Amino acid sequence: MPTFVLAFPVIDPVALQLGPLSIKWYGLAYVVGLLGGWWYARRLVSNDSLWGGRARPKAEELDDMLLFVTFGVVLGGRLGFVLFYDLERYLARPQDIFAIWQGGMSFHGGLIGAATGLWLFARRRGYPALSVFDLNAAVVPIGLFLGRIANFINAELWGRPAPDVSWAMVFPNAGPLPRHPSQLYEAFAEGLLLFVLLTIVVRLGGFKKPGLVAGVFGMGYGVARIVCEFFREPDPQLGFLFGRSVNALSGGITMGMLLSLPLFFAGLFLVLRSRRAVA
Template identity: 85%
Template sequence: MPVFVLPFPVIDPVALQIGPLAIKWYGLAYVAGLLGGWWYARKLVMADGLWGGRARPGADQLDDMLLFVALGVVLGGRLGFVLFYDLERYLARPQDIIAVWQGGMSFHGGLIGAATGLVLFARRRGVPVLSVFDLSAAVVPIGLFLGRIANFINAELWGRPAPDVPWAMVFPHAGPVPRHPSQLYEAFGEGLVLFLLLALIVRAGGFKRPGLVAGVFGMGYAVARIVAEFFREPDPQLGFLFGTGSGAGGGLTMGMLLSIPLFLAGLALVLRARRGPAQS
């Protein structure tokens, strides 16, 4: 047991209560992430110099794009959680699939849903799919950062035991053992670091190579997620898929497994983008 253990800053998960209506921080994080991404996307599509004459969605089309993404994230995230993380339970109680208020969303499922929505949007609007992917990839870390902060406020998805880490925390409902604040690790890696990396690539001409920004996002998120999974407690209904975890090492989790094809897909996009000449 470490000499110092940081107390968990207990924050009411309900941000605002209006009669029977409860507005939770988690829901606000989704809304803020979508709106923040929409605002940043407008700035990017209006900067002609970043694109080198490449076709892209217009600023007036981003409202439709936001709608397609939001529907894809919610539907894909929920179905992804059902299929990847708790299929046995939902086969026994299929009515719980629509009970989204009980929690349960998968990033990888949400990504598949969002990508499907973006493909439909691109075909409907007649813009290149890779342009839509690149634009979306540049703004996604905003939502990831806010979502992981909301996970921390909800005291969920906590980390593995960390008896020798001075910044370990004792989370509500996680027993008396101090644990890694893995939600904050993910907010830092998947959110802040990835956002800054993609912003630098965009400023260096990344949009001029179709698929480059989306590919770097896929690879960057996969690496950040796999690293974070070494510090995050696996989902109780799954545990470790292979091996066993001890402290911050060992054991393969579902989050790691799902990130491997994402990394490979991102690598394929990066290699494709580098083969073609940059537009100018």
């Protein structure tokens, strides 16, 4: 056992209580993430030097784009969770599919839903789909960072047992063993680190090569998620899909890893494709 284990900072999952209405940190993370992304996207589209004359949405059109993204994220995230993570349960109780307040959202499903919404927005407004994808890819890590912090506050999606790690935590309802705070690992890798990487790509002219920023996002998120999955406890209803892990760095393939592989290769395809674009 480690000589020092961090105490889990127990925080009420309800951020604000207004009579019968309760606003939870997780829902607040979605709202602030979407609005923060909208604000940052307005700054990006208003900077002509970043685009090299390429067509992109106007700042005043981002309100409509936000609606497309919001519906895509919510619908795709929920359906993705149903299909990828707990299909047997929802086939038995299909009415629970609509019980979003009970939890259960999938990032990969939300990404597919958001991409579909953005494609419809781009087609409706006559903008190149890849440029719209690039714009949104640059802002997505904001929501990812906030979402993982909310996961930590909710004491959910905790890490695998880490008896020899001094910064491990004993999470409520996760048993007596100290565990990796994998939500914080993901907040750093999928949120902060990926945001910095994409910001650098944008400042180096990424928007001038359609598909480059979206491609780097796909590759970056894929790698970050797969690495973090080695420290995250697999979903109890699924467990390990292949192999079995006995510690943080051995065997065991999870659904999160499996879904991140096609995302990585799709990102690689976009990066290679963007090299043919003329700045």
